[in-house]
Amino acid sequence: MIHLFTIGFTKKSARQFFELLKKTGVKQLVDVRISNSSQLSGFAKGSDLEYFLKEICGISYSHVVDFAPTKDLLDKWHKGEVSWSEYVKIYQDLLKERDVIKKYGVMQFDGACFLCSEETPEQCHRRLLVEYMKERSAEEVKIIHLK
Numbered sequence: 693m694i695h696l697f698t699i700g701f702t703k704k705s706a707r708q709f710f711e712l713l714k715k716t717g718v719k720q721l722v723d724v725r726i727s728n729s730s731q732l733s734g735f736a737k738g739s740d741l742e743y744f745l746k747e748i749c750g751i752s753y754s755h756v757v758d759f760a761p762t763k764d765l766l767d768k769w770h771k772g773e774v775s776w777s778e779y780v781k782i783y784q785d786l787l788k789e790r791d792v793i794k795k796y797g798v799m800q801f802d803g804a805c806f807l808c809s810e811e812t813p814e815q816c817h818r819r820l821l822v823e824y825m826k827e828r829s830a831e832e833v834k835i836i837h838l839k
Contacts, residue, residue, distance in 0.1 A: 694798060694831050697805035698818040699838040701736040709735070710748045712838050719803035720752040721745055724759040724818055726766065736807070758790050759806070761817050776815055783817055787824050798829040805838065813837045 697718055701709055713721065721741070728738030735744060742753040761769075761783050768774045774782065787793075810816035819837070826833040 694802045694829065694833045695836060696798075696801060696822045696825060696833060697803075697836045697838055698813050698816075698822055699805050699807055700810045700812065700816065700818070701734075701807065702809050702811040706735040706744070710744065713745070713751060713805060714749045716805075716836070716838060717803065718749070718751055718805040720754065720801075720805070721807055722759070722801065722804050723753065723755040723807045724821060725755075725808055726757065726760040726763055728755050736809070756796070758792055758795065759787075759817075759821050761786065780820060783820055784824060787821065793825070793828045798825045798833065799831065801825070812839070 697716065699709070699712065704712075723738060723741070728736075728741070735741065738753075738755055745751040745753050761779075765774070765779065765782055765786070769776075769779045806818045806822060808816050808818040810818070813819035819835075822833075822835050826835060
């Protein structure tokens with residue numbers, strides 16, 4: 693069975709964030725944000741995050757922009773120009789267009805945790821991504837949202 697985790701860093705202290713990853717046995721963190729270098733990211737800024745993950749948790753880090761929505765789609769969602777159901781459809785079409793399953797597969801992400809900034813997974817593309825992967829995997833997939 694493949695285990696896919698998700699996590700958001702908003703409203704978590706660095707201690708909560710790293711302890712949660714450590715105690716659940718995450719093997720790698722996959723950053724699925726468009727940009728991982730915003731000063732607003734605090735401890736989750738890409739270059740710092742890679743260092744902290746390795747030193748604190750022994751977890752590898754990667755930033756996969758193919759898993760991120762477009763800036764245009766995010767802007768439209770935040771401005772209320774597209775509904776959640778429209779966002780879901782557009783994002784899923786984007787994953788299909790980018791052919792992410794063929795390009796990356798699912799097996800290599802066993803034990804991976806997909807990171808975005810949203811506090812909860814309900815209206816976040818990280819949830820949509822792992823569900824998309826689960827639906828297209830030949831293997832059984834278990835999704836765990838870390839909170």
